[in-house]
Amino acid sequence: MAKKAKTAITPTRTEDYTEWYQQVVRASDLAERSPVRGCMVIRPWGYALWENIVRELDDMFKATGVKNAYFPLFIPLSFLEKEAEHVEGFAKECAVVTHHRLEKGPEGGLVPAGSLNEPLVVRPTSETIIGDSFSKWVSSYRDLPLLINQWANVVRWEMRTRIFLRTSEFLWQEGHTVHATDKDAIERTRLMLDVYAKLAEEYLAIPVIKGTKTPSERFPGALDTLCIEAMMQDRKALQAGTSHFLGQNFAKASDIKFHSAEGTEEYAWTTSWGASTRLIGGLIMTHGDDDGIILPPRVASSHVVIMPIAKKPEDRSKVMEYTETLAKELREKYYHHRRIQVEIDDRDVGGRGWDWIKKGIPVRVEIGPRDIADNSVFIGTRDKEYKDRSSLKRDQFVAEITNILDEIQDTLFQRALTFREKNTIIINDNKQFYEFFTPQNQDKPEIHGGFSLSPWCGSEECESKIKEDLSVTIRCIPFDNEAEKGNCICCGKPDSKQVIFAKAY
RNA sequence: CGGGGCGUGGCGCAGCCUGGCAGCGCGUCUGCUUUGGGAGCAGAAAGUCGGAGGUUCAAAUCCUCUCGCCCCGACCA
Known part of the structure; x- marks a missing residue:
């Protein structure tokens, strides 16, 4: 094993x-x-x-x-009542304010007092x-x-x-x-x-x-x-x-x-x-992967973390200086109209690199005396395996940082797109449709199914039957497939338009 | 809101059946060791065992109630 x-x-x-x-x-x-x-x-x-x-x-x-x-x-309660469907859609999930004051209760503590003439709804929208x-x-x-x-x-x-x-x-x-x-x-x-x-x-x-x-x-x-x-x-x-x-x-x-x-x-x-x-x-x-989140560089909370390695006291000031200078240079650069954000983690603990992996920071940089001697940096990126790290000349790293970030951004998108494509299938057969959305192990359903692009006749009956049978709903009628027609996956009616079926959050 | 599961240091859990000093792993702190990495050794801090009530000489453990979380369903961004 x-x-x-x-x-x-x-x-x-x-x-x-x-x-x-x-x-x-x-x-x-x-x-x-x-x-x-x-x-x-x-x-x-x-x-x-x-x-x-x-x-x-x-x-x-x-x-x-x-x-x-x-x-x-x-929102005044009366406002929400104005549009009939709207009320019905939100009424069941509204927080309502009915009082405007707190008073000492008979058994201590505070109790609401001063009731409002018209209750106020905390906006649901x-x-x-x-x-x-x-x-x-x-x-x-x-x-x-x-x-x-x-x-x-x-x-x-x-x-x-x-x-x-x-x-x-x-x-x-x-x-x-x-x-x-x-x-x-x-x-x-x-x-x-x-x-x-x-x-x-x-x-x-x-x-x-x-x-x-x-x-x-x-x-x-x-x-x-x-x-x-x-x-x-x-x-x-x-x-x-x-x-x-x-x-x-x-x-x-x-x-x-x-x-x-x-x-x-x-x-x-x-x-x-x-x-x-x-x-x-x-x-x-x-x-996300099994080591935590992965932040796409263009929205990442921060782009780069630098972890100085200076276990010998005599190395410390030299390593810190190199680190600070590198951070300063990076911070002067822009990535997608945002200043490159750099964290410096000089905690002297093993495993600090893993903290940053879990937090999903795109680029990790390790700097020790050897890198300084070689005028280089040791980097790892979050889209790659932990062990897949390499040394890079310092100046090259600074010059290339936006490209490195762009590469991570692309990798993430492509990986997600490939995943979606791999798990999106065209199904025109009712039996295959039910198999696709039925877990093999009903007691502990494994990850299964995906997106199914299948014809739907447009009736609410077929839509709700599938929902009841499989907990699968029509996520959308995609713009891209408007021309395609087929027999409804549920009732078989011809000339039905293609829709995306899936389990949903 | 219906069915099921679970609440024990920051995180993950054991202990509960059969009541008897509150434990383990990870993390945190201190010291030494190590010196290109998810470190080793030693020590320490940190818990009113979700809450309230009850049974008992004694409750994390048994009983009642309650709150919260998680999963499945109904509802939804």
């Missing part, structure tokens, strides 16, 4: 994927559970990652003319309260389009939470736009989806499939929901961003009207679109 390789994370992905995920989150110092049920503390290493995602997204939004604003955390502002901001076609985004926290009282993937409170951005025509609104919906896809693929190195949600998976109140779907390493799908065409539903609910060029009064057309801290969960499950 081969000796099992030692991994920094126990268990490994194949042993227990969900437990692996939790251990990675902990070991990488990204986040931890909070004393508040279903909530998380995002630690500095995780928050830096989020800040980088925010910076890139925000920049891309602004490039399309979007402006940032901020709306209240509290802000369509209604933003709509209220928009109704005042919009009066003429000259005010349109109105392109607004807010970075905020929202609360959805989830039954079951998973750190980053589904927490009761999470950070996100929600964009809200108003347009004079349905065509403009639909275009905007698609444009923002493209922004999310660009962020996912070019920055997070997560390949995504762009498509449309089926009516049953739509945002409550939307006419159309577009999404990007990614495959995690357990072959399940993760929705990584959504963009909604809201038609005139919310304009009618919030009374967003404008005078057209023709002099008539019209209801406006609106969109909303969002991406959240869930992206970090997607990042972990796309790139």
Whole structure:
């Protein structure tokens, strides 16, 4: 029997994927559970990652003319009631504020007092309260389009939470736009989806499939929901961003009207679109390995760690000086309009390299007296095996650092893309479909299945039958395969369009 | 919210059945050794055994209640 390789994370992905995920989150110092049920503390290493995602997204939004604003955390209950489907969609998971004061209770402690006339809902999303502002901001076609985004926290009282993937409170951005025509609104919906896809693929190195949600998976109140779907390493799908065409539903609910060029009064057309801290969960499950997370350089919390090796006291000042100078030079360089961020870890402990591997830093540099004598550095990159390290001339390393980072970025994307392609199959046969999504061992289901590209007739009956039988849902109707037709995988009806079926987070 | 599992130093766990000084591995700290690496030796700190109540001379262990976490289902970014 081969000796099992030692991994920094126990268990490994194949042993227990969900437990692996939790251990990675902990070991990488990204986040931890909070004393508040279903909530998380995002630690500095995780928050830096989020800040980088925010910076890139925000920049891309602004490039399309979007402006940032901020709306209240509290939404009057009556606002949420305005759009029928919307209420129904969110009512079950709302935190409600009913009091505005605390008083000493009869048995000590504090009890809520001063009940509110109208309860306030902690925003699960802000369509209604933003709509209220928009109704005042919009009066003429000259005010349109109105392109607004807010970075905020929202609360959805989830039954079951998973750190980053589904927490009761999470950070996100929600964009809200108003347009004079349905065509403009639909275009905007698609444009923002493209922004999310660009962020996912070019920055997070997560390949995504762009498509449309089926009516049953739509945002409550939307006419159309577009999404990007990614495959995690357990072959399940993760929705990584959504963009909604809201038609005139919310304009009618919030009374967003404008005078057209023709002099008539019209209801406006609106969109909303969002991406959240869930992206970090997607990042972990796309790139992580049995030694921890792997951060794509373009959003990495930090790019390089330098670990000086100076066990003899007389070497120390020389090694530290070499280290500091190298760090300074690297920090003066830019990688994707961000200054290269360098950590120096001079702790004199064995195993410090593993701390950084678990945290997923792209480049590790070791510097000892021998490297200095040779005017070189000893580097390892996170996309390669631990043992796969090599010596490089110092000046060459400094000159090449952005290329090294780009190479890691490419490797991560290509690896994820290959994985997805390998696990995406075209299935036209019902029996094969059921086999694909049925685990061999029902008691302890192994990692199985993947994405199946199969025809679907469009009926909700077939969609829900498959969901009931296999816990498999239609993740999206991909834009790319619109021409392809076949016999519905469930009922056999001809001329059905190709959709992506998968188990989902 | 239904079914199942689990709460014991920072992390992972044993001990519980059969009540009798709270343990192990990793990590942390100190010292020595080692000196191109997930180190070795010695020592140390760190726990009201999730919480409350009960049974008992005695409770991590038995009983009742409660809170939290994890898995499966329903719901969802």
